[in-house]
Amino acid sequence: MVIDQKKMQSLSDRMVEAEVKGRSPWADARRRFFRNRAAMLGLTILVLVTLFALFGGALAQWSNEELDFSVMGRVAELGAPSLANGHYFGTDNLGRDLYARTVQGTQISLMVGIVGAAIAVIVGTLYGATAGYVGGRTDQIMMRAVDILMSIPYMFVLILLLVMFGRSMSMLFLGIGLISWLDMSRIVRGQTLSLKNREFVEAARATGVSSFRIIIRHIVPNLLGVVAVYATLLVPLMILTESFISFLGLGVQEPLTSWGALISEGAGTMNYGTLWQLAFPLFFFVITLFGFFFVGDGLRDALDPKER
């Protein structure tokens, strides 16, 4: 048999090659995600909306507090969107620049959504993973506490909180944060229960790895797929909740604004021929929710290929 010297050489080169790079499950998921058209469209929308929130203010010719006295009182005739007077999205009923207001509302709504989801992810994951991993009586007590909190009609409590302690952003964050982690902790606990009897967790326990490190190194990384999917679906839910509260007039207060507040104002003047006051905030609201849902779906498909 003739041995191909060149081939043998390349084989031996490959054998001694310094450290082959591994393909982690995360890298696989990323590849699948980037191949998903709908998810990429959603991600593009979200990136654009975020850029709009961060840098849109630089393009505005009016600040969000300034009243344009030239259009005041005749908003329906003079306040329509126009490039000439610098009101790209028109003005609101008081003559404030709607473009600047929308930028401001986008910032606040995104912040509420992301902070609410972040609280849910951090608190819910740790709480659920602890309850599921420790098990027994601790689990019983922790999960019954969640059941009790869930049985409270949260919208009612949130409205009461805002009425009693004043309408402030911090109160809104607190209220949304208090309720958002409950579902997450349940989902995470269920996943933890199925993970904790897997052999690799047993192997770690047999080696003497502490419970805290097992949760952090073995349980949580294997949960993150589910958590990531749920979190992306939670962000629009938080935005919706905040918008609903603001629509009722209890959420974000002037001079701050949010999508919900802007939509509420726009809806109030719908009949007076100033439809742009509703259309622009609503457009951003809708495409952002679409974006989050597409990204959430894409993440689920990417992280759990068996499900398809």
Next chain:
Amino acid sequence: MSDLLSVRDLRVTFSLRRQGAMPWARPTLLHAVNGVEFTLRAGETLGIVGESGCGKSTLARALIGLVPASGQAEWIDGRDLLALTPRQMMAYRQDIQMVFQDPLASLNPRMNVGQIIAEPLVTHRPDLPRAEIRARVRAMMEKVGLLPNQINRYPHEFSGGQCQRIGIARALILEPKLVICDEPVSALDVSIQAQVINLLIRLQKEMGLSLIFIAHDLSVVKHVSDRVMVLYLGKVMELASAGALYASPQHPYTQALLSAVPVPDPTIEAARTIVPLKGDLPSPLNPPSGCVFRTRCPRAEARCAAEVPALAGGDHAVACHFPGPLTEAEIARAREVA
């Protein structure tokens, strides 16, 4: 040779609650391991065999402290492992490691090989610098027959046999004295089984390990073990050197087990006599009185239901009132019933 581990009267009892039972209702007790006794000498391999549900894996998990157990397990230095607090146990965990049954399931899919093998080292020797840990991991990978340059790969990129090698490397990185192998090869192909077993035997010689080798494949156990212990319903039936046990089994259960081993030779296979066992394994929730094997034993008598046979007989210990080879008549009777 001194005894590395001597286990006396080891019991693992699970208390089961019926679904929807009242909180004050008494739970049912399940004796998974019921008074097991054995000694393990340094550098020796003890094989543990038995059908599924007889408590093999539970015994292993009790020894390593994964399930609570009562009784005594005296380590070579005279300490009782079962009486230690978790903090005291930490020092001994370095010396006792385990290899698991399912090669892929025993590796965390989100960690790469380097992290997996290094985990015991990071846990027990936090003082070691990273470079030293990495060097040791690479050395260990080479030792178990993996290419060290694959240190950054993830478990799903390896075959079953390679995954088991990773599991073995993880168990050996701390240079333990005792490795408990819980059916390490039953999930692998036959050709890979041989590789992994020979690897274990080689490493045992190199590192002076003691092995507890759990399997339900009797030929594999014969190949690796110095002594073999036969379990049935959480009790030891027979404990003898591998040669003696396979050549002249004394307990009727052992004889039935050995007679069922297939022989890869058609003429011998056709000529051998199989002793069938009637019925199924009794429920461990409600084991038979006296000798637990009596309900399926072709030789059972009234005494077997009344008295629990003690494990007796020195080097070739048997727990039976009437040990000895089965006669033709008994085999014929066993066939009729089954």
